[in-house]
Amino acid sequence: MTKEDFAGRVMAAETTLYRVARSLLRREEDQKDAVSEAVMRAWAHRSSLREEKYFTTWLVRILINECRRLLKKQARTVLMADAQWHALEADSVPEDVLAVSSAVDNLPEKLRLPVVLYYMEGFALRETAAILAVPVGTVKARLHRARKALKMELEACEEAWQA
Amino acid sequence: MRASDLKKAYTPVPDGFHDALFAAAHSVKEEKQLKHTFRAAAIALIVTALLCGTALALTSLYSVRDTWDGSPHSEEFLNHVLDIHQTFENERIKLTITDAVFDGQEFEVAIDLQSPDPQKPVYIYPRLEAICDGQPIGVDIEGMAGDFLSGFLYPNAVTGDLLEGCYGFSGVIFDDKNATGDVTFTLTLKLLMPNWPVSDAGTNQEMEQFIDAYKNRQIYTTWGDSLVEYSWGAAKAMGMSEEEQNTTRTGDLLEKSDAFTLMDTVQCTFTMPVPKSFASIATVGGEIPFGEGLTLRVEELSVSFMRLQYVFLVIPESDSTWEEAFENSYRAATGKNADPKLQALIQSATVDFTVTDEKGNVLTDTSGHQIVELEGRGWAVAHSGLLAIKEDMPKQLTFTPSNGQTALTFGLDK
Numbered sequence: 155m156t157k158e159d160f161a162g163r164v165m166a167a168e169t170t171l172y173r174v175a176r177s178l179l180r181r182e183e184d185q186k187d188a189v190s191e192a193v194m195r196a197w198a199h200r201s202s203l204r205e206e207k208y209f210t211t212w213l214v215r216i217l218i219n220e221c222r223r224l225l226k227k228q229a230r231t232v233l234m235a236d237a238q239w240h241a242l243e244a245d246s247v248p249e250d251v252l253a254v255s256s257a258v259d260n261l262p263e264k265l266r267l268p269v270v271l272y273y274m275e276g277f278a279l280r281e282t283a284a285i286l287a288v289p290v291g292t293v294k295a296r297l298h299r300a301r302k303a304l305k306m307e308l309e310a311c312e313e314a315w316q317a
Numbered sequence: 318m319r320a321s322d323l324k325k326a327y328t329p330v331p332d333g334f335h336d337a338l339f340a341a342a343h344s345v346k347e348e349k350q351l352k353h354t355f356r357a358a359a360i361a362l363i364v365t366a367l368l369c370g371t372a373l374a375l376t377s378l379y380s381v382r383d384t385w386d387g388s389p390h391s392e393e394f395l396n397h398v399l400d401i402h403q404t405f406e407n408e409r410i411k412l413t414i415t416d417a418v419f420d421g422q423e424f425e426v427a428i429d430l431q432s433p434d435p436q437k438p439v440y441i442y443p444r445l446e447a448i449c450d451g452q453p454i455g456v457d458i459e460g461m462a463g464d465f466l467s468g469f470l471y472p473n474a475v476t477g478d479l480l481e482g483c484y485g486f487s488g489v490i491f492d493d494k495n496a497t498g499d500v501t502f503t504l505t506l507k508l509l510m511p512n513w514p515v516s517d518a519g520t521n522q523e524m525e526q527f528i529d530a531y532k533n534r535q536i537y538t539t540w541g542d543s544l545v546e547y548s549w550g551a552a553k554a555m556g557m558s559e560e561e562q563n564t565t566r567t568g569d570l571l572e573k574s575d576a577f578t579l580m581d582t583v584q585c586t587f588t589m590p591v592p593k594s595f596a597s598i599a600t601v602g603g604e605i606p607f608g609e610g611l612t613l614r615v616e617e618l619s620v621s622f623m624r625l626q627y628v629f630l631v632i633p634e635s636d637s638t639w640e641e642a643f644e645n646s647y648r649a650a651t652g653k654n655a656d657p658k659l660q661a662l663i664q665s666a667t668v669d670f671t672v673t674d675e676k677g678n679v680l681t682d683t684s685g686h687q688i689v690e691l692e693g694r695g696w697a698v699a700h701s702g703l704l705a706i707k708e709d710m711p712k713q714l715t716f717t718p719s720n721g722q723t724a725l726t727f728g729l730d731k
Contacts, residue, residue, distance in 0.1 A: 157345050160342070161342040164341075164342035165338065165342055168330055168335065168338055169329075169330055172327075172330040172338075173327050175334070176327050177327075182331060182333055182334065186333060186337035186338075187337075189334065189337060189338050189341065190337050190338070190340070190341040193338065193341035194341060197345040255327055274327065278479070280479055280480070289462050289487075290462045290480055290483075291462035291463050291464065291465070291484070291486065294540075
């Protein structure tokens with residue numbers, strides 16, 4: 155793979171990479187750091203990619219690891235960061251969309267990542283399983299739980315607004 | 318909420334992110350040719366080895382020894398695999414319970430499925446019982462591939478058999494007391510045949526749809542293989558009471574309906590010992606001070622050749638009630654009327670743990686934080702982590718908290 159091929163494939167996966175980084179890291183600066191580092195690592199370890207058709211799933215896996223590495227470096231302030239982030243987004247995003255993104259963000263990582271990869275990015279169950287290194291059935295089970303959790307969260311949200 | 322709502326949940330790619338990605342993608346440099354050629358030769362060797370492995374795998378049944386990413390299992394894992402190879406076959410399905418592995422608390426069972434005619438699906442509905450020292454013990458199952466919790470239609474009505482026969486489930490013993498002797502598992506698989514045409518409910522899944530489908534002698538799946546929603550619709554259409562619906566399992570509801578007929582029942586019993594290496598430590602040493610106004614409780618810590626799992630509770634001294642804390646944390650998460658005092662408390666109780674083994678290797682995991690209610694204690698932040706052990710089991714684990722408090726070390730030698 156030439157560096158031009160590599161750059162082209164990376165840019166083609168831009169939206170996917172953003173959503174995955176965004177689902178794990180709240181601050182844009184962190185998202186940028188993680189994706190830059192992931193791209194560098196991917197290039198350095200491109201020989202580990204067995205088939206080029208799996209480029210995106212392989213790159214997403216590297217990015218997830220990079221996001222986790224970054225999270226571990228930081229003393230997490232989950233709720234504070236959430237509050238700041240949502241306050242920033244609240245001005246520019248419709249309330250119903252904000253409620254869904256907030257509900258997705260409030261899912262535990264184990265449930266959030268399958269939702270992002272499967273529903274938002276359209277990866278197949280098997281691809282999602284490969285990215286997360288878990289069996290397909292586990293992805294299914296997590297998606298099932300995520301749907302239930304999202305439903306509850308959004309209903310609670312609606313009730314809170316109506317009150 | 319529909320899947321399309323989720324697609325809109327995150328904003329478009331910000332310019333800053335695009336710029337960073339573009340810069341990174343275009344800043345990579347190619348190495349000198351010599352190094353590249355050497356690497357290519359090495360890859361050729363590895364690929365050849367992998368292809369040999371794949372060829373072998375293709376001719377064999379799905380097994381717990383198989384991994385999705387091709388990474389090898391540890392020797393200890395392989396030593397604990399029990400070969401079962403029990404096959405059942407009728408006109409709609411060929412089913413082999415291949416093998417199983419048990420680490421003392423968690424187990425995996427691999428099942429290989431083949432359909433001679435994908436147009437003739439079958440609903441597979443499992444039950445699992447476990448006995449240790451003559452006493453039944455509680456087990457909880459989760460689909461490893463296929464929904465073994467509430468059963469599933471095979472092949473999938475929408476996608477067909479995407480898994481190419483590779484099914485199975487994992488489960489966990491959830492009794493308060495750990496199993497100590499041999500555990501005898503009995504797996505019962507009921508095979509139900511649909512009596513009516515099968516189609517998928519699509520994305521608009523309203524309960525009325527499933528009730529009407531049953532009344533019209535049709536079967537509606539959810540996600541192509543789930544019949545949970547349909548079984549509720551069938552129960553309502555059959556006039557079952559709410560209580561009866563709630564206390565009857567999915568497969569039993571379907572069996573009682575006219576929509577399915579029980580074809581066969583497959584039963585398999587196997588006994589597996591608790592490995593000597595399994596270590597489970599619960600509530601070690603009670604509670605310890607964990608910084609100003611905080612207490613730490615080790616709620617759960619178990620380690621096996623398959624995985625490490627822990628739950629630590631960080632309990633703040635606060636007179637806030639659970640309801641207040643939950644309400645305020647929800648407001649904090651949505652940016653509405655956050656209470657700075659409570660946020661600060663939650664923040665102080667939310668720490669990271671770096672997990673290392675006796676050699677100082679950092680074990681990465683998918684840890685998360687959750688606010689939980691403690692009976693009589695108000696609320697706490699639960700820190701839980703679960704990670705797969707791919708190599709040798711650690712002999713010692715050290716959890717170093719990010720708030721500067723003393724690290725917790727656990728020896729795991731028996």
